[in-house]
Amino acid sequence: MKKFLMIPAALLASSAFAAPKISAQSIIVNPVQPDLSVSVRVDKDNTGQANPVYVDGEAIRISTTVSRDAYVYLFNVDATGTVDQILPNRLSANGGNFVKANTTVTFPAPGAAFTFNVAGVGLNKVLALASLTPLNIDQLSSFRTAQDQFATVTAKGQDQLAQALSIVVNPIPQNSWVSDTAFFTVAAKTPVSSGSLFVGTNVRGSQVILNGRTLGGANTTYSGIAPGTYPVRVTAPGFADYRTTITVRANATTNLNVEFSVVTAPAPAPAPVANTFTLTLRSTVNGARVFVDGSEVGTIQNGVLNISVARGGREVVVLAPGYRAFVGQYNVTQNAQVNITPVR
Incomplete structure (x- = not known):
C-alpha cells in the first residue's frame, strides 16, 4: 500500500x-x-x-x-x-x-x-x-x-x-x-557463496566503483560479492580514472592494487546548457510545491507554473496539503504543457 x-x-x-x-x-x-x-x-x-x-x-x-x-x-x-x-x-x-x-x-x-x-x-x-x-x-x-x-x-x-x-x-x-x-x-541468514574485494591505492580519497555501483573508499575490504567477473573503476582526486576487470571467487578475497601517477589536466569549463525547453504545468491547486529531479523549482500560481528544463527524462513531483503526492515521468524533447490533477 x-x-x-x-x-x-x-x-x-x-x-x-x-x-x-x-x-x-x-x-x-x-x-x-x-x-x-x-x-x-x-x-x-x-x-x-x-x-x-x-x-x-x-x-x-x-x-x-x-x-x-x-x-x-x-x-x-x-x-x-x-x-x-x-x-x-x-x-x-x-x-x-x-x-x-x-x-x-x-x-x-x-x-x-x-x-x-x-x-x-x-x-x-x-x-x-x-x-x-x-x-x-x-x-x-x-x-x-x-x-x-x-x-x-x-x-x-x-x-x-x-x-x-x-x-x-x-x-x-x-x-x-x-x-x-x-x-x-x-x-540472508544462509547466504549464497560469496567473495570479497580489496582495492588498495596510494591516493587518499579514492573511490571504488564495481559494475557501476559505488562501493565506497579504497583500502577497504568489501565482502558479500557474488562470484563473477566485473568491471572496476577506481577514481582519485586529480588523477585519471583507473579501469580494469576483476574476477571474484567464492570464499576468497580478490586483491587489486592501483598506483596513481598520471595527473589529469583540469577539466574544461562546462559549455552553456543547450536544448532547454519550457514545461508549462497547469493545476487547480494553487500554492502546490513543484520539484523537478529532486530540486524545488517553484509553486503553482494562478493555476500555472512555467519552468525551463533540459532535454531528456525528467521527474516532476507536486506536493500540496490534503492531496497525495503527484509523481510524473516525462521525456522532454520540445516545449510542452502538462495538466496535473492531484488526488485527495
Missing part, C-alpha cells in the same frame, strides 16, 4: 533560501555550509564510509557525534523502502536525541536492556539530521499509541523521506542544520 505525506499549508510558503538538495547518496543535503557538523556510523565501521554486512536478525549499534550541542534525528531506510525512526524514541532517556558538543550517543546505549536487530535483506541507509533547535516532525512521524516505543513514519522510501525533511527544515535558518549518511547491507 502506498502512503502519501500530507503537508500543512503553513509550510508551503516559498523560501528565499536555496532548497535542500535531494541526493541518492546522502538523501538530503544542506546547500550551504552550516555552523555545525554531524557524523553517523554503525558498529562494524567506525569510519562511516564503508558498507559493512550484517546477517538478518543480527544486533547493530548506531552512533552519532556532533560538533555543537544539537538535536539529532536518526532514520533508517531499508531495502524495501520502509523508513524507521530510530531517534527520538521512548526507550532512550529523554528521547535520546539531544547530543552535547563533541560527544557520541550510541543506540542502543551500552548496558541497555534491549537490542536493535536488523531485518530485511539488502542495502540500508542510516540518515542523521542534526539541528541547533528542535524540529517539528509531527507531520512526518508519530507515536500512534501510548505503548509505542518507536514512532511510525508516514514516508515510504528515501525520496519521500527527503522531500518531507526538506519541508521540516525549511522554516529554520539554513546554517543551523546538517546531515550525514551511513550504509550497511543485510545478508
Whole structure:
C-alpha cells in the first residue's frame, strides 16, 4: 500500500533560501555550509564510509557525534523502502536525541536492556539530521499509541523521506542544520557463496566503483560479492580514472592494487546548457510545491507554473496539503504543457 505525506499549508510558503538538495547518496543535503557538523556510523565501521554486512536478525549499534550541542534525528531506510525512526524514541532517556558538543550517543546505549536487530535483506541507509533547535516532525512521524516505543513514519522510501525533511527544515535558518549518511547491507541468514574485494591505492580519497555501483573508499575490504567477473573503476582526486576487470571467487578475497601517477589536466569549463525547453504545468491547486529531479523549482500560481528544463527524462513531483503526492515521468524533447490533477 502506498502512503502519501500530507503537508500543512503553513509550510508551503516559498523560501528565499536555496532548497535542500535531494541526493541518492546522502538523501538530503544542506546547500550551504552550516555552523555545525554531524557524523553517523554503525558498529562494524567506525569510519562511516564503508558498507559493512550484517546477517538478518543480527544486533547493530548506531552512533552519532556532533560538533555543537544539537538535536539529532536518526532514520533508517531499508531495502524495501520502509523508513524507521530510530531517534527520538521512548526507550532512550529523554528521547535520546539531544547530543552535547563533541560527544557520541550510541543506540542502543551500552548496558541497555534491549537490542536493535536488523531485518530485511539488502542495502540500508542510516540518515542523521542534526539541528541547533528542535524540529517539528509531527507531520512526518508519530507515536500512534501510548505503548509505542518507536514512532511510525508516514514516508515510504528515501525520496519521500527527503522531500518531507526538506519541508521540516525549511522554516529554520539554513546554517543551523546538517546531515550525514551511513550504509550497511543485510545478508540472508544462509547466504549464497560469496567473495570479497580489496582495492588498495596510494591516493587518499579514492573511490571504488564495481559494475557501476559505488562501493565506497579504497583500502577497504568489501565482502558479500557474488562470484563473477566485473568491471572496476577506481577514481582519485586529480588523477585519471583507473579501469580494469576483476574476477571474484567464492570464499576468497580478490586483491587489486592501483598506483596513481598520471595527473589529469583540469577539466574544461562546462559549455552553456543547450536544448532547454519550457514545461508549462497547469493545476487547480494553487500554492502546490513543484520539484523537478529532486530540486524545488517553484509553486503553482494562478493555476500555472512555467519552468525551463533540459532535454531528456525528467521527474516532476507536486506536493500540496490534503492531496497525495503527484509523481510524473516525462521525456522532454520540445516545449510542452502538462495538466496535473492531484488526488485527495
